[in-house]
Amino acid sequence: MGFEIKRFQGDVDEELICPICSGVLEDPLQAPTCEHAFCRACITEWISRQPTCPVDRQAVTACQLRPVPRILRNLLSRLCTSCDNAPHGCNAVLKLDSLASHLVECEFNPKRPMSCEAGCGLVIPKDELAEHNCVRELRALIATQQGKLTDFQQELAEQRLTINEHKRELALLKEFMRAMRVSNPTMRALADQMEREEVVRWANSLARARVTRWGGMISTPDDALQVMMIKRSLSESGCPPHIIDDLMENCHERRWPPGLCSLETRQNNRRLYEKYVCKRVPGKQAVLVLQCDNTHVDEHMMVEPGLVMIFAHGIE
Amino acid sequence: MANIAAKRIKREFKEVMKSEEVAGGDIKLELVNDCWTELQGEIAGPPDTPYEGGTFLLEIKVPETYPFNPPKIRFMTKIWHPNVSSATGAICLDILKDQWAAALTLRTVLLSIQALLSAAEPNDPQDAVVAKQYRENPQLFNMTARHWTNIYAGGPTSVWEFNQKVQRLLDMGIDEHQARVALSTYDWELERATEQLFC
Numbered sequence: 001m002g003f004e005i006k007r008f009q010g011d012v013d014e015e016l017i018c019p020i021c022s023g024v025l026e027d028p029l030q031a032p033t034c035e036h037a038f039c040r041a042c043i044t045e046w047i048s049r050q051p052t053c054p055v056d057r058q059a060v061t062a063c064q065l066r067p068v069p070r071i072l073r074n075l076l077s078r079l080c081t082s083c084d085n086a087p088h089g090c091n092a093v094l095k096l097d098s099l100a101s102h103l104v105e106c107e108f109n110p111k112r113p114m115s116c117e118a119g120c121g122l123v124i125p126k127d128e129l130a131e132h133n134c135v136r137e138l139r140a141l142i143a144t145q146q147g148k149l150t151d152f153q154q155e156l157a158e159q160r161l162t163i164n165e166h167k168r169e170l171a172l173l174k175e176f177m178r179a180m181r182v183s184n185p186t187m188r189a190l191a192d193q194m195e196r197e198e199v200v201r202w203a204n205s206l207a208r209a210r211v212t213r214w215g216g217m218i219s220t221p222d223d224a225l226q227v228m229m230i231k232r233s234l235s236e237s238g239c240p241p242h243i244i245d246d247l248m249e250n251c252h253e254r255r256w257p258p259g260l261c262s263l264e265t266r267q268n269n270r271r272l273y274e275k276y277v278c279k280r281v282p283g284k285q286a287v288l289v290l291q292c293d294n295t296h297v298d299e300h301m302m303v304e305p306g307l308v309m310i311f312a313h314g315i316e
Numbered sequence: 317m318a319n320i321a322a323k324r325i326k327r328e329f330k331e332v333m334k335s336e337e338v339a340g341g342d343i344k345l346e347l348v349n350d351c352w353t354e355l356q357g358e359i360a361g362p363p364d365t366p367y368e369g370g371t372f373l374l375e376i377k378v379p380e381t382y383p384f385n386p387p388k389i390r391f392m393t394k395i396w397h398p399n400v401s402s403a404t405g406a407i408c409l410d411i412l413k414d415q416w417a418a419a420l421t422l423r424t425v426l427l428s429i430q431a432l433l434s435a436a437e438p439n440d441p442q443d444a445v446v447a448k449q450y451r452e453n454p455q456l457f458n459m460t461a462r463h464w465t466n467i468y469a470g471g472p473t474s475v476w477e478f479n480q481k482v483q484r485l486l487d488m489g490i491d492e493h494q495a496r497v498a499l500s501t502y503d504w505e506l507e508r509a510t511e512q513l514f515c
Contacts, residue, residue: 020418020419021320021323021383022323022327023323046384054383057415
């Protein structure tokens with residue numbers, strides 16, 4: 001819609017007036033053959049109702065509309081107008097083509113965003129600043145956020161419920177597979193492979209660890225205390241259940257491979273330790289040396305599915 | 317009222333006021349309310365027509381979607397014309413309907429209605445009875461239109477014979493306008509008009 005004609009200084013030529021809104025042309029377009037010019041908004045609205053030129057009714061479609069000639073645009077941009085915010089006290093008189101940039105920074109814009117300096121720091125339109133009450137606004141804000149929080153909590157509860165359902169289904173499926181596996185060799189191979197992949201996936205999810213003092217190794221850990229704590233940590237890190245018991249057994253030197261099973265062999269093979277790829281048992285002074293990570297290590301230094309080494313200190 | 321409609325009407329009102337037609341007494345325009353949604357127009361009956369010398373009032377209602385939709389205009393003064401309903405004053409004129417164009421103004425519309433009085437379009441009638449008479453008995457149509465102009469629009473030509481016939485029905489206790497409509501409809505045959513009124 002065009003600019004109010006009263007805002008302009010002096011007379012505006014009839015050619016610069018939109019025949020639809022009777023204001024001064026704003027972002028004008030013209031019809032292709034008759035070249036009648038209109039504001040973009042006005043002619044778009046008109047053509048959406050009737051595909052004709054509003055002046056002479058020649059057929060026109062929206063895509064046939066063309067920009068007006070440069071001379072017309074120049075004449076328009078030279079017109080001098082008052083600011084949109086003149087009713088709010090702005091006395092600026094501007095060329096039409098600089099109106100847009102002025103409006104962005106006009107001090108008198110009643111809707112100019114201002115930040116409240118009374119303490120709440122909210123950004124509000126200038127004309128609402130006088131009515132603004134920090135406590136009320138902040139209370140409203142808290143209320144909406146609390147509403148959101150409740151929604152999220154509800155969503156979370158629902159998600160948990162679904163996750164639990166999924167877990168139960170998964171357990172059932174696993175049970176089912178185990179049963180299948182007993183009776184069918186192909187299924188057994190498939191399931192073995194899936195289990196192996198599960199171990200690899202888990203192994204990849206764990207962080208690498210470096211042992212700085214191999215001497216701190218505890219070869220005969222206390223079952224009740226140390227081993228149970230390690231087990232819980234492994235379980236929480238997503239250790240596949242079919243290897244967790246074996247791994248826990250492999251915490252103790254009695255289950256360790258020939259190259260590690262006694263103090264003497266350990267002393268002899270000390271230089272081989274550096275070859276181990278170790279994974280951190282989350283939160284514990286312990287490392288996992290999994291078979292799948294250590295296929296390069298000599299057989300007499302490794303057991304299935306891997307070793308757990310508990311240390312007194314020295315894990316990074 | 318939408319800003320653009322009010323803006324347009326204000327400007328058009330000024331345009332009409334400054335026009336030479338107003339100066340010449342051909343058309344007039346008045347505001348009915350102060351929100352620019354309702355106006356009253358006035359057109360003079362064109363010379364060399366049965367409407368000559370009459371003054372016809374028009375009711376103009378400006379829709380909120382003006383000028384994307386035409387103003388709603390009807391005759392408030394009763395008129396005998398093929399394209400105007402003798403009962404409601406509704407006008408059958410293409411520019412007030414599907415041929416409306418946003419660049420038309422109250423001034424051009426009033427002038428178009430005035431032109432319609434000079435050049436009726438009996439093939440696209442608003443009032444079938446009037447249109448039939450216009451086609452089949454142009455002389456009688458002329459007289460009837462002149463009579464209506466005299467009675468309702470202050471036209472100069474009084475038709476003595478018609479006045480007598482209306483008076484006869486009036487004496488029988490018939491409402492004056494009803495009597496005139498019946499007589500005009502039945503080509504001023506008193507018997508048929510009476511029959512229709514009393515059946």
